[in-house]
Amino acid sequence: MNNRLLKADYxxxxxxxxxxxxxxxxxxxxxxxxxxxxxxxxxxxxIMLQQTRVDTVIPYFHxxxxxxxxxxxxxxxxxxxxxxxxxxxxxxxxxxxxxxAVREVYEKYGGVVPNHPKEIATLKGVGPxxxxxxxxxxxxxxxPAVDGNVMRVLSRILLITDDxxxxxxxxxxxxxxxxxxxxxxxxxFNQALMELGALICTPRSPSCLLCPVRDxxxxxxxxxxxxxxxxxxxxxxxxVQLAAALLTDSEGRLLIRKRPDKGLLANLWxxxxxxxxxxxxxxxEQLKEAINTKYDTNISITDMIGQIEHIFTHLTWNINVxxxxxxxxxxDKDLKLxxxxxxxxxxxxxxxxxxxxxxxxxAGI
DNA sequence: CAAACGTGGCA
DNA sequence: TTGCCAAGTTT
Numbered sequence: 001m002n003n004r005l006l007k008a009d010y011x012x013x014x015x016x017x018x019x020x021x022x023x024x025x026x027x028x029x030x031x032x033x034x035x036x037x038x039x040x041x042x043x044x045x046x047i048m049l050q051q052t053r054v055d056t057v058i059p060y061f062h063x064x065x066x067x068x069x070x071x072x073x074x075x076x077x078x079x080x081x082x083x084x085x086x087x088x089x090x091x092x093x094x095x096x097x098x099x100x101a102v103r104e105v106y107e108k109y110g111g112v113v114p115n116h117p118k119e120i121a122t123l124k125g126v127g128p129x130x131x132x133x134x135x136x137x138x139x140x141x142x143x144p145a146v147d148g149n150v151m152r153v154l155s156r157i158l159l160i161t162d163d164x165x166x167x168x169x170x171x172x173x174x175x176x177x178x179x180x181x182x183x184x185x186x187x188x189f190n191q192a193l194m195e196l197g198a199l200i201c202t203p204r205s206p207s208c209l210l211c212p213v214r215d216x217x218x219x220x221x222x223x224x225x226x227x228x229x230x231x232x233x234x235x236x237x238x239x240v241q242l243a244a245a246l247l248t249d250s251e252g253r254l255l256i257r258k259r260p261d262k263g264l265l266a267n268l269w270x271x272x273x274x275x276x277x278x279x280x281x282x283x284x285e286q287l288k289e290a291i292n293t294k295y296d297t298n299i300s301i302t303d304m305i306g307q308i309e310h311i312f313t314h315l316t317w318n319i320n321v322x323x324x325x326x327x328x329x330x331x332d333k334d335l336k337l338x339x340x341x342x343x344x345x346x347x348x349x350x351x352x353x354x355x356x357x358x359x360x361x362x363a364g365i
Numbered sequence: 366c367a368a369a370c371g372t373g374g375c376a
Numbered sequence: 377t378t379g380c381c382a383a384g385t386t387t
Contacts, residue, residue, distance in 0.1 A: 052382060054383080091384085128384085130384075130385085147384070148381090203381065
């Protein structure tokens, strides 16, 4: 990038702010986290909205705030309850990091979300975007909050051609926001930039004819809006074969286990499963052998009741789902036998929710 | 810096 | 059907 005002000299900053803020004032969506400026609620909404659509977040936000209305409430909650409230939203480390950070605010900052960039940035799960979002939206500070929307919008308005997939590009857009941001209303300015990206300046087929700031848009004036932003993506996906077992005891209770506290789907619960490697050994035998060894039990595998393909961003699970019986296991905090009623309180990933559904259908319960 | 980390919607 | 996309952060 060049140094000369990042091409912001191409536009009249004051007029740009006015046009953008006027549009936002008239056209912004009525969203539940816009009802007040409670830093805690803004914070929760920002974490939920990471890589997640507004329509998906809305019902989760309502339930979460109802269940954990304050920093004190979330601080004192059991992690399992928090994960259950997050069930289905994905990126579950967000929920655990949020609670960790909220507890830190509760204990070290007297329950008041810090309003200084250096302090707020130290909180777990609060990166550069979220820090800027809370500081600007809740506290009215003129800090950049650069997300995917902002990079797309500004790449077009300022004709910035840096690859937005590169981490290093974010600072280019932060510098641009620092030049453009309204110091009278940083909260609405940042939200307006994102709202414009969500409603008008969309990734494909932007609605330039409806855009309140098209007269300020360098890309539109050169007919290049469809060439921006520059985004070079390279995704290699793995594929993993799994076999899972829905094992019931004599009372019809199901065996579930808690996943490790790190990595994929950390601390969520699941049905016992193994990664299949040796194609020349029967899956049933592999599954039975692995579970008997791991849990020191004696199970039998009966039928395969279904198959599940579950696609993550970075890998795909192909799961063969089996049904079986077990005599007894030694339960502990990470291994439990639960009834179909008790199982409802445990947070499960979507893939395993699907398995339970298949089990219930197969069993005709 | 690249990769890990979820899920559902849509063209 | 396949790939991209959605208010990112951590390691």
